[in-house]
Amino acid sequence: MLDVRRLRLLRELARRGTIAGVAEALSYTPSAVSQQLSALERQAGVPLLERTGRSVALTPAALRLVEHADTVLAVLEQAAAELATARTELTGTLRIGAFPSAVHAILSPALVTLSREHPGLELSITELDPARAPSALHAESLDIALVQEYDYVPRDPEIGLDTEEFLTETVYLAAPNAEPLTAHRNSPWIAGTPGTLCNTMTQRACQASGFTPHIRHHADDFGTVLALVAAGQGVAFVPELGVQTIPPTVHLTPLPTRRRTHLAYRRGHRDHPVIAAARAALHSAARSLNTIAAMPPGLNHPVRK
Incomplete structure (x- = not known):
């Protein structure tokens, strides 16, 4: 019978493209990954990897096996979820990944709810860029995460992960004056790190x-971005969650662009009691958000909607 752990390594190789990338993501050594994949080849009885120098490529048989691996791993996640429903109390570790602007606005109240309703859970928060969240979920260093897409940067579907809609935000142009975007073609800009x-x-x-x-x-903290705009260092795009306090010299112009956040978790894991509790707490926190969508120009604090 094929080893599930080795199937997982093969799936990660299909996603990441290199043995070094698999090793880094799953905290293995490259030689250990190579040894496990060689053992999987012996179990399968057919070549799975084509080696050319230091690079490897998956054979057609390996690609087909990866498809089965996705199904097998999802079924195992679902089985674990069903077994967990028999427990009377939620215990264990819940690892949540979120981008910085969501940690204060969404994660803080969600953690209060989870701690109060499920004191047996050990909660762990990792702040990271949403682009890194899918890899962390696949590597099982996170259980649930907030992932994003913008109108101009759509999110690619991730094999082995399920997502659900969570939050949609207006994106604002932060500048000294109320001017259209095209007025800033020659302005200096402030943006996130490459x-x-x-x-x-x-x-x-x-x-x-x-x-x-x-x-x-380049700045990833939106408080820093707004401070740079206030200091006359440029203009920037800032989503709603990124605006906690607006400097008096900064004007926010709403744009038709939207940032959309989704909850993501491993396929088959949606109804696991711990994930279900996290989903409920996060959605409740999102519904209670204060936003600036109704704020007239000139105010330097968001108003409650």
């Missing part, structure tokens, strides 16, 4: 308006 969704969105949104932004500063 490789983040916020950085990609900034470039694509500006390009859709007919220009390429000159990015002078």
Whole structure:
């Protein structure tokens, strides 16, 4: 019978493309990954990897086996979820991944609810960019995570993960004055670090308006971004959750662009009691959010809706 742990390694290799990438994600050594995949080949009785120098490629048989691995691992997750429903109290560790602007606004009240209603749970929060969350879920270093997409940066479906709609935010242009986006084609810009969704969105949104932004500063904390705008260092895109306090010299112009957040978890894990409790607490916190959508220009604090 094929070893489930080795199937998981093969699936990760299909996702990441290199043995080194699999080793880093799952905290193995590259040699250990190679040994386990070689053992899987012997179990399967057919070649699974084509080795050329230091690179490897999956054979057609391996790609087919990866499809079965997704099904097998999802069924095992579902079986574990069904067994967990027999417990009278939720225990164990719940590992949640969230982007920085959600930690204060959403995670804090959700953690209060989870701690009160399920004191046997050990809660663990990891702050990370949403682009890294799928890999962490696959590696089982997270159980549930907040993932994102922007209108200009759609999210690719992830094999082995399920998602559900969670939150939609307006994206604002933060600038000294109320001017259209096209008025800032020659302005310096503030964006997230290269490789983040916020950085990609900034470039694509500006390009859709007919220009390429000159990015002078890189910052991932939106409080820092707004402080730089207030200091006259440039303009920036800021989603609703990123606005806690608005500096008096910063004007926010709502744009048609939206940021959409989804809850993500491993396939078959949705109805696990711990995941169900996390989903309920997170949705409740999101429904209680204060937003700035109804805020008239000139106010420097969000108003309650």
